[in-house]
Structure formats: structure tokens, C-alpha cells
Amino acid sequence: MKPREWLPSANTVIVYFFPFTDEIRESNRKVMSWPSNEWLHGRIDGHEFMREFSLFLNSRLNDEGYKSLVSGLDSRFKSTGFTSNWSERHAAYICGLGTFGLSKGIIMEKGTAGRFGSIVTELxxxxxxxxYNSIYEYCINCGVCAENCPAEAISTEKGKDHKRCSDFLDIVKEKHKPYYGCGKCQVGVPCENRNPKD
Ligand code: B12
Ligand code: SF4
Ligand code: SF4
Structure with missing residues (x-):
């Protein structure tokens, strides 16, 4: 769904990126076959913080008289399997945060390891x-994300196989419920916390 399908009077989409801390990223570089506890908490509890932040910002905008909503938390939001009706990555690309990488994460000036949130508003x-001018401009195509992936879900020829990635995340979830995650394609890579083209 496009911004005005979510909110017909929308004028702006605000997208923000919360990069993971040095501690979270460094911990996830130690053992490349399994996510670190810090990463799992960053993924799940960190995203909970992102949700609260988004709701707070959204309520301030509405209080100021600008109708706004958080698409990812709206009752119409649907995420089924490998897709959803609000793509944070597409919104980030269009808003100027950065471009896609081989791993399919968005690479920004602050790198790729972290979480996105967004708000559609009348403001x-x-x-x-x-x-940038093209969708993969910040990716140097070094293939390190593919080498790092424990599920062999990324390849320089075929891109990313969402099913393999998702199956691996299911295995992690079995062990760490309700926590899950992996992110080896986002650590120990030239795009971890910077734009590798700079
Ligand atoms: C479903 C989902 C998954 C699925 C995979 C499906 C997928 N499409 O990636 C699974 C469960 C496997 C998964 C795994 C992970 N995910 Co995830 N996931 C999502 C979710 C909820 C929806 C994705 C979605 O909307 N797809 C819809 C399609 C239309 O959009 P898209 O996938 O964003 O874009 C793809 C296509 O449009 C195509 N594409 C791009 N440009 C173009 C251009 C043209 C011309 C064409 C034809 C196609 C095309 O390639 C894109 C990438 O695959 C989003 C949150 C959200 N609401 O956006 C998070 C999100 C994408 N995930 C994220 C993360 C971090 C992860 C993990 C690292 C988990 C972890 N923390 O350990 C892993 C691996 C990520 C990776 N390497 O891609 C972040 C990405 C952050 C970043 N830097 O980009 C997001 C944005 C969550 C967030 N709020 O921050 N994820
Ligand atoms: S690790 Fe290299 S190939 Fe993979 S997304 Fe980052 S810059 Fe691109
Ligand atoms: S999150 Fe893990 S399994 Fe999924 S693509 Fe990245 S490295 Fe591979």
C-alpha cells in the first residue's frame, strides 16, 4: 500500500533508523554460526523500544493536529511469510536513507545493522x-554477507533466498523462543556500520 492508501491526507513519510550499538554488533561477530544473546535482545526488545518510540512520536503529531499513523502498527498491516503491505525498506530508499545491498538489507551512512520505523503524516x-541514483548504489558487491550466512541463503549470482533465511530463523526460535534473529549478513561486513562506498 502506498502512503495515501494508508492516510488519504498524507503529505510526508518519516523514516528513521536505529543502528545497533557497538556492543550488540561486536557480540554477534564472535561466533558466526549462531546469534549472540545481545543480538537476539536487540532484535526483539530493541524492536519493542522502536514500537514505543513510534507510538510516542505518532501521538505527539496527532496531538499537534496532524493526522498521522504508524503503518507497521496499523490494524490494516499484514505480514504474511516473505512479504507485507508496508515495506520499511522501500520507504527508507525513497526517503533518502540509503540503497539496497546484496543481502537485501538497506545500507545507509550508518551501515545496515539496526531496525527501521516509519510514520505517515499530514505534517x-x-x-x-x-x-544516490540507483537501487544498489551503496553495495560494493564484495560477497562477505554471502560468506557469513550460516544458512547459505545469499549468493552473488542469485541474491537472497528468503525461504532459507526464514527456515534458519525458525530453528533459532525453537531454541530461544520468544527470541529469534541471526543478522550474520549485517556484521563483520564492510557495510556493517558505514557506507562502504565512502
Ligand atoms: C517478512 C520480513 C522478513 C522475512 C524475509 C522476507 C523479505 N522480503 O525480506 C524473513 C523472516 C526471512 C526476514 C529476515 C530478516 N529480516 Co526482516 N522483515 C520482514 C518484513 C516484516 C517485511 C518485508 C517486506 O515488507 N517485504 C515486502 C516487499 C515488497 O518489500 P521488501 O522485502 O522490503 O523489498 C524486496 C523487493 O521489493 C525487492 N526489490 C527491491 N528493490 C527492488 C526494485 C525492483 C525494480 C524490483 C523488481 C524488486 C525490488 O527486493 C527487496 C528485498 O528483498 C520487514 C518489515 C517491513 N514491514 O518492511 C522486515 C525487515 C526487512 N527485516 C529486517 C531485518 C533486520 C531482518 C533480519 C536481519 C533479521 C535479524 N535481525 O536477525 C533477517 C535477514 C534480513 C535480510 N538479509 O534481508 C529489517 C531490515 C533492516 C535493513 N537494514 O534493511 C526490516 C526492515 C525490519 C525493520 N523494521 O527494521 N525478514
Ligand atoms: S557485505 Fe558487501 S555484498 Fe553484502 S550487502 Fe554489504 S557491501 Fe553488499
Ligand atoms: S539473517 Fe542470517 S540466515 Fe538470514 S540472510 Fe542474514 S545471515 Fe543468512
Whole structure:
């Protein structure tokens, strides 16, 4: 769904990225076959913080008289298997945060390891200038994300196999319920916490 399908009076989409801390990223580099506890908590509890932050910002905008909503938390949001009706990555790309990488994560000036949130609002804000022209511009195609992946879900020829990734996350969940995650394609890579093209 496009922004005005969520909110017909929308004028702006605000997208924000919360990068994981050095501690979370470093811990996940130690053993490459299994996610660190810090990463699992960053993924699940960190995202819970992101949700609270989004709801807070959204309520402030609404209180100020600008109708706004968090698409990812709206009752119409659907995420089934490998897709959803609100893509944080597409919104981030369009809003100027960064471009896709081989791993399919968005690579920004702050790298790729972290979580996105977004708000669709009536408030009119000046758009950020996109510093790129094509969808994979910040990826140097080094293939390190593919080498790191314990599920062999990424390849330089075929891109990313969502099913393999998802099956591995299911195995992690079995062991760590309600926590799950992996993110080996986001650590120990040139795009971990910076734009590798800089
Ligand atoms: C479903 C889902 C998954 C599925 C995979 C499905 C998928 N499509 O990636 C599973 C469970 C396997 C998964 C795994 C992970 N995920 Co996930 N996932 C999502 C979720 C909920 C929906 C994805 C979605 O909307 N797809 C819809 C399609 C239309 O959009 P898209 O997938 O974003 O874009 C793809 C296509 O459109 C295509 N594409 C891109 N450009 C173009 C251009 C053209 C012309 C064409 C034809 C196609 C095309 O490639 C894109 C990437 O696959 C999003 C949250 C959200 N609401 O966006 C998080 C999200 C994508 N996940 C995220 C993360 C971090 C992960 C993990 C690392 C988990 C972890 N923390 O350990 C892993 C691995 C990620 C990886 N390497 O991609 C982050 C990405 C952060 C980043 N830097 O980009 C997101 C945005 C969550 C967030 N709020 O931050 N995820
Ligand atoms: S590790 Fe290399 S190939 Fe993979 S997304 Fe990052 S820059 Fe691109
Ligand atoms: S999250 Fe793990 S299994 Fe999924 S693509 Fe990244 S490294 Fe591979």
C-alpha cells in the first residue's frame, strides 16, 4: 500500500533508523554460526523500544493536529511469510536513507545493522535529498554477507533466498523462543556500520 492508501491526507513519510550499538554488533561477530544473546535482545526488545518510540512520536503529531499513523502498527498491516503491505525498506530508499545491498538489507551512512520505523503524516516536511541514483548504489558487491550466512541463503549470482533465511530463523526460535534473529549478513561486513562506498 502506498502512503495515501494508508492516510488519504498524507503529505510526508518519516523514516528513521536505529543502528545497533557497538556492543550488540561486536557480540554477534564472535561466533558466526549462531546469534549472540545481545543480538537476539536487540532484535526483539530493541524492536519493542522502536514500537514505543513510534507510538510516542505518532501521538505527539496527532496531538499537534496532524493526522498521522504508524503503518507497521496499523490494524490494516499484514505480514504474511516473505512479504507485507508496508515495506520499511522501500520507504527508507525513497526517503533518502540509503540503497539496497546484496543481502537485501538497506545500507545507509550508518551501515545496515539496526531496525527501521516509519510514520505517515499530514505534517508537511522538507524532503531529504537522495544522494544516490540507483537501487544498489551503496553495495560494493564484495560477497562477505554471502560468506557469513550460516544458512547459505545469499549468493552473488542469485541474491537472497528468503525461504532459507526464514527456515534458519525458525530453528533459532525453537531454541530461544520468544527470541529469534541471526543478522550474520549485517556484521563483520564492510557495510556493517558505514557506507562502504565512502
Ligand atoms: C517478512 C520480513 C522478513 C522475512 C524475509 C522476507 C523479505 N522480503 O525480506 C524473513 C523472516 C526471512 C526476514 C529476515 C530478516 N529480516 Co526482516 N522483515 C520482514 C518484513 C516484516 C517485511 C518485508 C517486506 O515488507 N517485504 C515486502 C516487499 C515488497 O518489500 P521488501 O522485502 O522490503 O523489498 C524486496 C523487493 O521489493 C525487492 N526489490 C527491491 N528493490 C527492488 C526494485 C525492483 C525494480 C524490483 C523488481 C524488486 C525490488 O527486493 C527487496 C528485498 O528483498 C520487514 C518489515 C517491513 N514491514 O518492511 C522486515 C525487515 C526487512 N527485516 C529486517 C531485518 C533486520 C531482518 C533480519 C536481519 C533479521 C535479524 N535481525 O536477525 C533477517 C535477514 C534480513 C535480510 N538479509 O534481508 C529489517 C531490515 C533492516 C535493513 N537494514 O534493511 C526490516 C526492515 C525490519 C525493520 N523494521 O527494521 N525478514
Ligand atoms: S557485505 Fe558487501 S555484498 Fe553484502 S550487502 Fe554489504 S557491501 Fe553488499
Ligand atoms: S539473517 Fe542470517 S540466515 Fe538470514 S540472510 Fe542474514 S545471515 Fe543468512
Amino acid at each position: 508537511r516536511l522538507k524532503p531529504d535529498i537522495k544522494k
